[in-house]
Amino acid sequence: MVTSSVVNTYPLSSYTFGTKEPKMEKDTSVADRLARMKVNYMKEGMRTSVEGILLVQEHNHPHILLLQIGNTFCKLPGGRLKPGENEIEGLKRKLSSKLAANSAALQPDWQIGECVAIWWRPNFETIMYPYCPPHITKPKECKKLFLVHLSEREYFAVPKNLKLLAVPLFELYDNVQVASLL
């Protein structure tokens, strides 16, 4: 894990983007997702998920790499940790799963930085808060966001059913729609 608090960002052009086979969502609907979440909660307890914030620089403004599913829904690369898995390792695993090419040779060496945000899900619902509400002692999910220090050159392979977007920060600021998915 990179401990430096300085994140170097590079222009988008310094990265190469390829494609790979589609990575389908496990759930077909929100209801399915929540149902599956419930099942997993019963089995494994609170879910911990991790997401990585990958930054690039464009037009002298930081952009965040988001994966777009369909035409509307965007999310950060990351996912659920296996029970007992270390957060950093888990995030690396997830990033590779989502963004790295399949061939072992081109696996990026993910430099995971510090945790910048933690979101809590108090109930089996879609809403999450940046804190655990005081009356909730058993949150259903805890999501941690980590900064990822990208090196100057990287090769990303994006699943065919997803689009990788570089979203400028101003698009995310005060944007309820986006905030909800974070």
Add this chain to the structure above:
Amino acid sequence: MDPGGDEQLDFGDEEYGGSQKMQYHRGGAIPALAEDEMINEDDEYDDLYNDVNVGEGFLQMQQQQRSETPRAPLGVGNGGFPAPRASVQDPRAETVVTQGVNIPRSATEGKYTNSGVRFPDQKSGLASDVGALPGTDASQKGRAPEIIHNSQAGNLGYQGSMAVAMSQKVGVESLDMSGKVTGEPGPLLKPVAGAPRVIPQVPANHMSSSSNVNSIRPVVTENQVRPAVENGNTMLFVGELHWWTTDAELESVLTQYGKVKEIKFFDERASGKSKGYCQVEFSDPAAATACKEGMNGHVFNGRACVVALATPQTIKQMAASYMNKTQVQSQSQSQPQGRRPMNDGAGRGNGTNYPSGDAGRNFGRGGWAGRGGQGMPNKAPVGVPGRGRGTVGAKNMMGNAPGGGNGVTGGAYGQGLAGPAFGGPPTGLMHPQAMMGPGFDPTYMGRGAGYGGFSGPAFPGMIPPFPAVNHMGLAGVAPHVNPAFFGRGMAANGMGMMGTGGMDGPHAGMWTDASMGWGGEEHGRRTRESSYGGEDNASEYGYGEASHDKGVRSSAASREKERGSERDWSGSSDRRHRDEREHDRDRYDRDHRYREEKDSYREYRHKERDPGYEDDYDRGQPSRSRSRSRAVPEEHHRSRSRDADYGKRRRLPSE
């Protein structure tokens, strides 16, 4: 909670009565209750005693029962019960009575014992008593009915919803017990004496007022543990919690009563903060009822909670209670805008619905969403002065407010409130000028203010309100408009007549209606009846949908009276008649439109339209073709006239 309790009781009663009454009243179906047939006959009288406060009479009843027990305990019970039942039910109105009634009818003492037994389950305090009861079951059997009454009453006293459960339980149990009980009519009344000792505990837990209940409760012990079959309700609401009272704390207490399936807190969505109430689901209904009895009033973090069976009413109450608390707090913080005293209005109406209900009114036009929260306190004052006016005012606000609101945020409220005042003096809150701009003629505004205002000094960003609504709101102020403005002779042409121009057509009708006895009124009425069909006439107005709705509405309103005259309608196709009809219709519409919103307009229209046409068909063939053909040209007229009206309207405000 009593009112809520009453509601619950009634609610429960319906359920209970619906099912159990069926069983019991039709006693013949149940062999064990065959002897109850006589009693069943008395059932009809049970309701009569629902509101009887027997009080001391209760004992008398018991004595009567005792004397009569040899004959037919149940029968006696029925006769006697209504009275005691009434007394028992005092704390809880009808439902208690009903249940009491059911009990004697359907169940013999055994049934009662069950209910009695239930008490102990629910109340830890009663447990000891319950233990004592079994020993006296036999003797208590005679008592059971009474006790059950009491116990049930007590239950009812505690929680309305519980009553339902209780009654149902009792009903079921009674069936079972009836066989057993038959042999023991005598001791019916004896155990009563023993009951009192149990009762005190119950009231302590709940505000049960059932002093009478004291008498019987402990009796039924056998069927004590019978599972709650009443309605299988496993959901409870636990309210009056602090926002920091955690689910773990709650769970630790809940598990004492049974297996908890799920605890779901109600939070504020925006922040995740707890609203102070939650929904608890037990795996077992008996646990739920036990918890309801036992945990109600339990202190969590220094605050006593409230436990209620999960019904739509209870959740509303909890939400209302929460809203009241938060609104009172928020209102005290937010700018009063001179409406502080009105803030009570927030709690005045249905707490939960206050925001939504009022908001709905205001928002009907859209554009108010942001203001809803604050708008409510402001609205309260408007509503207070006069309901009719207030609502109209609300509508005005809808029409006008968006315009005003756009310009000013806080000030918008004042303007919005001013809306109703347009027509006249109404609330004194108004500053018509503020709304429409200086120099705007208030009377003019009253007439077609909404309309004229919009077409004239359009507020930037104003959301064009639904024309129909506008008019309605405006119509509300109509009475204050100078009648002279309109002149007589509606036939002359409502639209042109009104100085303000086209839009006045509908308004004119209303105003004339409201104010001065127009000769044309009667005429209008007649014609209106004839124009029952509605849509065609509406088209004349040029308001398009709005007018259609209005016409339809009026038609609906007076449909009953107009049915007979539909034939006339089919016959009349003069435009003049139509105009008159429209006016009349508007009058009617005004009466009915105040509280309608866009969607409701449409509903009316649809409803009215079909029947209207059907009637035509029924009435006569000729009319059918006529109506149909008429409809087509009408539409053309409508569009044309509408444009004309618009033109007129726009001109006027600017003049």
